[in-house]
Amino acid sequence: MEFLSLLDITFFLLAALGALVGIIFGAIPGMTATMAVAVCLPLTYALGLNHGLALLLGLYVGGISGGMVPAVLLNIPGTPSSITTTFDGYPMAQKGQGERALKVCVIASLVGGLISAIVLFLFAPILADFSIKFSYVEKFLIIFLALTVIASLSSNMLVGIFSGVIGVWLSLVGTYSISDGGNGKTRLMFDFMEPYLFEGFSLLPVLIGIFGISTILLEAEKGVKSGLTNEKIKIGKGAGFSLSVFKGRLTNLVRSSFIGTFVGMLPGVGGSAASVLAYTQERNLSRDSSEMGKGAPQGLIASESANNALTGGALIPLLSLGIPGDSTTAVLIGAFTLQGVQVGPLFIPENADTWYVMMTALVFANFVMFFLMFYAIKYIAKVIMVPKHILFPIIVMMCVVGAYAINYGIMFDVWTLLIFGVLGYLVQKVGLEVAPLIIGFILGSSAEVYFVKTLESFGTLSIFFTKSPIAVVLWILILASVAFSIVMRLKSRRELKADLPASRLNKEELS
């Protein structure tokens, strides 16, 4: 218990400050947890390892949680992993339940964060050994499983899959990156585009372009009518929040937290896959998922508990293999190297004090996040009362900062905002679906790497079925996921006997 002497007031203040700043970063569209950690990294040199880690872990937890705010209130995912939060959060906000939605999210986040912290604390080395059983084959199958969400998420399966494949296509533009073991050659572009598109489109600008800028374009087209962002939203009115929302949702909460932790610990699968996967599973496994995507709290629970569970999960490979589990922990590694501390399989046994300190900071930051958010929500939710002619220019401006800063200052990322803003507008206008497209984009490039690399090493497609028992289990999950979505579609079709003539997809009604 020697580490207790390392915990002073400053330690807790820094963790709390980190959570606060993180929440603010996460809540601003375009700013992410990764960015928050990156900009504060130099500060940690002066703070020393333990205090530095308190600050950074606070930022990490806060940043991931903060992403829920714009996702629910503005339909813009504040961080890539809160994309599935928009599916149910924004419809709830439109029904006047913004505050309720956020409270559900905060509680789910806390539970997710704590469950993953416990898992990290108790099982990190064992899980690290398990995670290295996932080679290219199994990682491809995980991505594939997450992609099956497209089938159940889309309002029309054919159009949804088509949109998803377009998303995958867009993610392939650029080089087949050397840092993924590719040959570094460009494809899917003309020569004159090469200076700009060499590295392809970055995720964050694409995301905020397609959600943020295109929403503004759709509003502009309608003349930015109402002064308020959404006059229908009555804060505090509508269905109030009570803990009964969570009744019967315990399985969902726990399952999603474990999915988040698990996906977080697989290096290279990507944080956004966690919430997507949790959302898919809730959709497939719950008895009453027909309301999901239209404003069901269960969707929020799945999404937010999974993305906060990511924090503990992503720390597992970092601390027991020396390998970051997601983009934020990749930056976090810098804090260790700056202090000359090695992370690797012997980190925990050799730095027991630091290990306990980190666990304390992680758990504490989760509670601080909870209290800050839970009691501030009433005020945060008022953002939507700001008149649009004030709010929209600020959103555009912050999106610009986020896009420019995400890769440390690349102007093309800012233009990506506009390109995908216009694309997102067109996509919605011609009746394609945004959510599948963006999921295809997020998962597309890792699907490629794992698929091609598997075939390069094994030279046969049969390896996807025969590699390991894990692969077989994943195939069963994939088949189940597809089967569920087909069955559900047939069921809802039978219920909706009044068949609508081949109308275009009912476009998502944007406020």
Place this chain on the structure above:
Amino acid sequence: MKFSKTISVFGSAVLMASLAAGASIASAADGPLRGNIRVVIGSTSTGGDTYQNSSIVVDKLAERLDLNMKVDAVGATAAFRALDRDSRGNTLMIFHDQSYLGYLYGVEGYDNIFEKYTVGPTVAINPGNAYLVPKDSPYQNMTDVMDAVGNGETVRVAIQPGGVSEIGFSAMKNAVSIEHPGMEDNLVAVNTGSQADKNQQLFDGQADVINGSVQANEQYTRLPEDDQKAMRFVWLTARNGTIEQAPEDGMGQTDREQLLEFVEPNVTVTMGDSENFTFDKEFFFLYNKDMDPAIVEQIDTALEEIYAEGEIQEIQKNSFFIPNFKPSDEAAAYLKDKMTRYEGIINNIQ
């Protein structure tokens, strides 16, 4: 009416702000380098060696020159492009041997740095480039690996293609072609990505040897043999003289003496003509070709003073970097020679 007022308010605000801006620029240092300086690096990671090393150097430089300097991890292609566009000296670049190795391996996005840019001073070496095998591997050392290849066994080496990670592999292939002509094809590259991917190839049994580093893999070499993750160093590509300068404690629990067992002359990979292949990953500045030579001079002088003080060496050694300051002219000639030698190897095995 309302509009004109709006505009005048706005205009005066802009004017005031720009006056403030002008003042702050004028107050900057009096050398040829002025304003805010951005140092772009060839890596996108802020946890990696390039960033760490660059921030050590840039912090000291900013202090010495009394300028605002900032390291941005934009990645190789973006960094080269940023450098191309700015000849004023507000954009500088720090990168390592990848900058010309990428060109030698014909990777898209890389040009001949000696023609397109001005090569600036070298600042440090990362001596950690290493090759590892599983702890229970039948290959005890590099000689075993070479002999196995010579005897017709297939040996798979996991690397990241097109640069620093591949050069040691190319050297091995070159050595095979000298010692066991005609057997080169038995040494196979497994092209993969990050360190995590390379380790994974080893755990999966898809590679027999992997490229890694002292910093990232040292702990793995201390795991018990029955651990699936346990590894063993077989070769550090650094020069003997480089490791000699490392701190005595080495890295983690592996001290300098132990590290020296894995460099030449204890481990040799021949280059022909009784010369051994070595590779030190060296960090150096790159400048825009049209940048004022006075700035080159200014940075050289400043670095010379910084290195003369001796404090930076301590910081670098603490982070397992070997201080290695060479002023621009010397560095350019040295690196050009280095490139020519590696060009020979790469051409030889094609």
Place this chain on the structure above:
Amino acid sequence: MESGLSTLLSVSIDFETSHLFFPRIIHWLLACLFLLVLVFRVIPFLAAVRRGEHSLPIIGESMDVLRFFGTLALIAAYFYLMAAIGNLFPYTGYGFLFVSMAFVLLMSLLYMHERTRKNLGIAVVNAIVAPSLAWFVLAKLFNITLP
């Protein structure tokens, strides 16, 4: 039979052209799906348009031309000028600061329906305060590179 299946499933990828392997699969998928969408969605839809049950997207809909194209033009100008002006003051973030002020103000004016004195005042204050605050916190406090 067994060997026939395994040859069918075996794939060999040349590293030099491996960057085209996956995109080729995606292209085929896209083409097939596009055909299906064409047959099952687009043609029935166009038939419905001809019967007058639906209108074409974008072309057939009413639109606030000024605000829509104004937004597009403003954003494009904003991005372009930010880089251009930023280049005059390298890495100070002034390009972002000044151009954002102009942009925020103009966009506010574009979207404002009732141009009362109060509304204008708020818009002007916002246009000066919001970018300054963002610039100060990010560029100065956190040392983030801005255009």
